[in-house]
Amino acid sequence: MKTLLLATLLLLAAVTPALAAPTIIWDTVVTDTTGSPLPIGQEVKSYTVYRCPVNVTPCVKASATIVGTVLATSPITPRQSLDLAGQQFPAVFMVTASNIIAESAESPSIKATPSASPKNTIVQ
Numbered sequence: 001m002k003t004l005l006l007a008t009l010l011l012l013a014a015v016t017p018a019l020a021a022p023t024i025i026w027d028t029v030v031t032d033t034t035g036s037p038l039p040i041g042q043e044v045k046s047y048t049v050y051r052c053p054v055n056v057t058p059c060v061k062a063s064a065t066i067v068g069t070v071l072a073t074s075p076i077t078p079r080q081s082l083d084l085a086g087q088q089f090p091a092v093f094m095v096t097a098s099n100i101i102a103e104s105a106e107s108p109s110i111k112a113t114p115s116a117s118p119k120n121t122i123v124q
Contacts, residue, residue: 021085059109
């Protein structure tokens with residue numbers, strides 16, 4: 001059995017307008033840990049996004065809370081994402097990939113902090 005490899009690219013993208021929740025974005029998993037394409041029937045079916053308290057790094061499943069599940073898209077798109085609306089910040093997030101065989105190891109953790117409040121706000 002080959003193990004899934006979760007791509008190490010995790011991004012937190014700022015979305016507009018200011019103060020909106022960030023979105024976590026990661027690369028779609030299409031290879032195993034050896035770099036070989038996943039065999040037919042063993043493609044990733046879903047991704048699970050986990051949240052840990054900000055003082056827990058790295059974020060691992062044992063100390064994490066599931067914040068969402070994303071079904072893998074078909075046809076395959078290069079990136080997957082989840083809107084983090086409703087989450088408390090700061091926090092640490094990580095993602096796993098699952099197929100019919102198993103759930104992958106945790107991705108690298110990424111810390112998310114709230115954006116600064118708007119400055120020089122004027123009411124006229």
